[in-house]
Amino acid sequence: MTTKHRIFTTSFASVYPYYVAKAEKKGRTKAEVDAIICWLTGYNQNELEGQLKEQTDFETFFQEAPNLNPSRALIKGVVCGVRVEDIQEPTMREIRYLDKLVDELAKGKSMDKILRV
Template sequence: MTKHHIYTMSFASVYPHYVTKAEKKGRTKTEVDEIIRWLTGYTQEELEAQLEKQTDFETFFAEAPQLNPSRALIKGVVCGVRVEDIKEPTMQEIRYLDKLVDELAKGKVMEKILRK
């Protein structure tokens, strides 16, 4: 089976779209970064280094310092697929991030987005 093309896409090429989606709805880049750090365990400096290196999605998640165990609480539909039903681990991580950014753009409070 061939890898999905998103695995080889640079995270930095998609990141501005996450920020734009959030900002269109009155949210901030800082909030997007907070979500990414919560999900992956990267520090802000490490996140910025990954963006600068143009790391692909597969490597971005593979090198994540500490994937948040609470991410299993993320439920719902992204692109017509239930994130909790995705079997492929890397795709599930990507969709978790998509879902969190969607929730941010829909106006959910950070406390709920970060499953506190």
Template sequence: MAKHRIYTTSFASVYPLYIAKAERKGRTKAEVDQVISWLTGYSQKELEAQLKKQTDFETFFAKAPRINPLRALIKGVVCGVRVEDIEEPTMREIRYLDKLIDELAKGKAMDKILRKADS
């Protein structure tokens, strides 16, 4: 079976869409970057390097410095699919990020988005 085309799509081509979605709802680029960093472990400098290199989604997640173990707490539906039910690991990571951006755009508190204890 062929890979989904999102795997070969550059992360940099979708990144502005994440920012636009968040900004339409009064959130900021810095908050989008914070969410991405929480999920992947990329520092701001590393994230900018990945964007500049036009890294595809599959590589972006495969090379992530520190995938957050708390991401398993991310639950819910994205594009009509429950993220916790997605079996393919890379697609699940992509959908985790989509879900986090959705939560940010919906005005959820950052502590809740980042799955901090006692939030």
């Protein structure tokens, strides 16, 4: 029997401030972080804020995502020493996609490149 990684049961709202802080520390904005999250998941701003308010865990956050962006498969690279495209577990892959997008934002990439436009 395999156990779930603890990030799955961690509330998205508890990690969200770290995404924002990482971006703001590099001169980016909360609005850009929100735009990335909405692009990835299909949530609109009100729905995103609702998920944060409800303290939804990561697994539920991604399971309930209205429209996971098909272009997310274009996200490549390494996060925490692991290639995102090699992650087999679907929820963990979604979490790492988000981590990678926030990393790209903090590294100064343009929003067009981050959102694979």
